[in-house]
Amino acid sequence: MFSGKGVVPWHEIGTVLDGVLTSGEAIKAAKLTWKVDQIPVFAAGNWAEAIPGFVANVRNDTKEVLGIVTDRYCVAQNQDVFAFADELIGTNKAKCTYETAGSLWNGRRVFMLVNMPKGRIVGDDYQPYLCLSNAHDGTASLQVFLTGIRVVCNNTLTAALHTAKRKISIRHLTNMEQRKDEALRTMGVASKYFHDLEVFASMLAGKKVNITKVLDKLFPASKQMSTRQVKSNLEVKELIKTLFKQKDDLQNFRGTAWGAYQAIADYRSNAEPRRKTATYADTKMARFLDGDDVMTQAQEIILELAA
Structure with a gap:
C-alpha cells in the first residue's frame, strides 16, 4: 500500500x-x-423545465455527472x-x-x-x-x-x-x-x-492482551451468521494470529496490546481480497483517508481487554 x-x-x-x-x-x-461546472437538472419525460433547487456537478472534460446538489452548493x-x-x-x-x-x-x-x-x-x-x-x-x-x-x-x-x-x-x-x-x-x-x-x-506497548479474546470479539461466530461468514471470520482470525506470532517486525511486541493492534492493522492494510471489484482500490484508498471502522472497533476492544 x-x-x-x-x-x-x-x-x-x-x-x-x-x-x-x-x-x-x-x-x-x-x-x-479539470473543473466542475454546474448545470440544470431536468426530470425524465419533462425536458422543458428544470427541477427547481437542484443542479448537477459535471466534469468539464469528460462531462460525467459527479453528483446532484442543491443550487446553494458552492x-x-x-x-x-x-x-x-x-x-x-x-x-x-x-x-x-x-x-x-x-x-x-x-x-x-x-x-x-x-x-x-x-x-x-x-x-x-x-x-x-x-x-x-x-x-x-x-x-x-x-x-x-x-x-x-x-x-x-x-x-x-x-x-x-x-x-x-x-x-x-x-x-x-x-x-x-x-x-x-x-x-x-x-x-x-x-x-x-x-x-x-x-x-x-x-501506552499499548506497555500493556498485555490476549489476542484470541480480542479477535473473538472483533470477528465473532454465532448461530445467527451464515456458515460462509463463520468460516470467513475463523480464517481471518487464524491469519491475524499467525501474523502476531511470526511477523519479524512484531517480535518485540508479542503478547502486548500494541502487537495485537499492529497485527490487525497489518491484515487490514495489506491483505488482498478474495475478489477485487472495479472500485476496490478506490474504496480502500477512501478507507485509508477516512479511517477504518474495523480498526476503530479493534482499538476499543484492545483497550477494554488490555491489562
Missing part, C-alpha cells in the same frame, strides 16, 4: 509527485486540472482546494513535501497527500501524512485527515484518539489571510495528534 519514490502508490491510485514544488504543478502531474475547484497545500507547506518550519495526488470514483473525490518529517513510534520509524480531501458529489467539503504509515511494515496508523483530532474541516479558501490562519490551525492540530499518537502507542 505504501508508496515509494517513483512507484505507483496506493494500489495504483494517484500519481507520485517526485520533485513537485507547488500545488499547481501537482494538479497538472495528477491530471486534476463548488471548490481543484486548483483552489490544493492551493491550501501550499499554505500548509509554507507555514511548517520543518520540511513537508508533496507526495501523491489523484481522484476516486472518476473525480467524485479528489485527494492530495503531503508528507511531514518522519517520527518514531516505540522504536520504529513512521511517516506522518496530511491528507487533503474534497468531494465533488456533495457529500463533504474540504477536509484534512491525519494518518501515518509504520514504515517497516507499511501498516496504516489511523488511531482514533480522545485527546486529539484526526480530521480537520477547512472553513476558508477564498481569502489569503484566512487560508494562512487555517493552515496554522491545521499544523497545530497535526502536531498534537502525532505527538499523542506516539504516547498512545507507547
